[in-house]
Amino acid sequence: MTADTPINLGKDGALAQQEGHLKRALGVPSLVLFGMVYMVPLTVFTTYGIVTQMTGGRLPVAYLVTLAAMVFTARSYARMSAAMPVAGSAYAYTQKSFGAPVGFLAGWSLLLDYLFLPMLNYLVIGIYMSAAVPSVPPWVWILIAIVVVTVLNIVGIVSVARANFLLLALQIVFILVLVVMAVVTISGYGNVDLVAPFTGDGSVSGLGPIFAGAAILCLSFLGFDAVSTLSEEAKDPTRTVPKAIMIATVVCGLIFIGLSYVSQLAFPTNTFEDVDAGATDVMLAAGGDFLNIFFTAAYVAGCIGSALTSQASVARILFAMGRDGIMPRKIFGHVSVRFATPTFAILVVSVISLAALWIELGFLASIVSFGALVAFSAVNLTVIKHFYIDVGDKNVLNNVILPLIGLGLTVWLWFNLSALTLWVGLIWLAIGFVWLLGVTRGFSRPTPVLDMEE
DSSP: OOTTOOOOBOTTSOBOOOOSOOOOOBOHHHHHHHHHHHHOGGGGGTSHHHHHHHTTSOHHHHHHHHHHHHHHHHHHHHHHHHHOOOTTHHHHHHHHHHOHHHHHHHHHHHHHHHHHHHHHHHHHHHHHHHHHSTTSOHHHHHHHHHHHHHHHHHTTOOOOHHHHHHHHHHHHHHHHHHHHHHHHHHHTTSSOOTTHHHHOOSSSOSSHHHHHHHHHGGGGGTTGGGGGGGGGGBSSHHHHHHHHHHHHHHHHHHHHHHHHHHHHHHSOOSOOSSGGGHHHHHHHHHHHHHHHHHHHHHHHHHHHHHHHHHHHHHHHHHHHHHHTTSSOHHHHTOOOTTTOSOHHHHHHHHHHHGGGGTOOHHHHHHHHHHHHHHHHHHHHHHHIIIIIIIIOOOOHIIIIIHHHHHHHHHHHHHTTSOHHHHHHHHHHHHHHHHHHHHHTTTTTSOOOOOOTTO
16 A cells, blocks of 8 residues: 555445556556655755764765665565565565564554654754754744645645656756766865775774664665555566666665765765754755755755655555554544545644654664664565475575575664664564554454555
């Protein structure tokens, strides 16, 4: 179930079944573009200042480490999307491979990720709008963004695919302008150390900070698995969808590395006026006020589009959980007769997102990465369970070694998150386990299964 999936209702307000058939019209280029829309190329600047400072000016190296881990995990997603061309992604793969209880806990972990994604968008909107208009504090922009996005979602503005493609085009244009202006600026510096973004500035040494930064950067790769939700609209989905997942992951990873490299050459320091809005210093150094205004417009527009889709997505997941009895049905299973949208679920997400008024960006980014890494670990394990054990394909390299490498890398990044992040994530998992015990009456009843295809 994606942000673009409408809730169809009959006259009595009950959930109605979709009729007709989806047209298989999408090839690899269209699927890759869809994946890039969800991954948002400018997301490299969400934690730019934080990770640049953390790694001692070695942001491109941290992205290389993250990309290496993501390539193996993307391969696992690609294989599972071909074997199980259904919606639900990591939740569905885990549920079908390991059973409903494990699937529930995987979905519960992902829910933490989904709940925090809208909040992350609101927070960075507040940070960068306040940097652009210092007279207005960040909390004002955060509240405005929450209200606007909530109203749009309630009245039914949930299909924003076309707008997102336009936002992607705007980001690509901005990236080209940034690179050109940065190169011109760098050429005027005289002697430039072209390897500095890989060797660092000496303020931090060792590989530990690189791994810690790489763990946070996992959030930049959220969305490559969204391609799998288009399996029923893709031409030859068992071939095109896996290929598109891999291409989108690698292309966006290279964009992240390239942008961070050019940015650090243009602004060769890890000292920022405001570390959360570190990209502002880069833009001013590379192209002055013009580039900074252009960046703010492109980035904030992208964040608004992302907030729309992410809030709509998590609200629909909560609605499905309420409908299926996993969450309180009266609250989360409610659908507005007037707007045909899960209004209570949307409002719950908005209330949770108010935490953006107080939460710290680095911690929030780490929590989002925690949820993603749990999902990535689960999907790597499903490859082994499905292909090697269930299907009986004894190709050890493809079905054991490569997914184990992906699992090892994700777990490694997972444990490079801060201790506080790990505790919060593990407490969330514990709450999910207790909730599962309550829903199943101590496993005396079947575990509710969330049908992500409805």
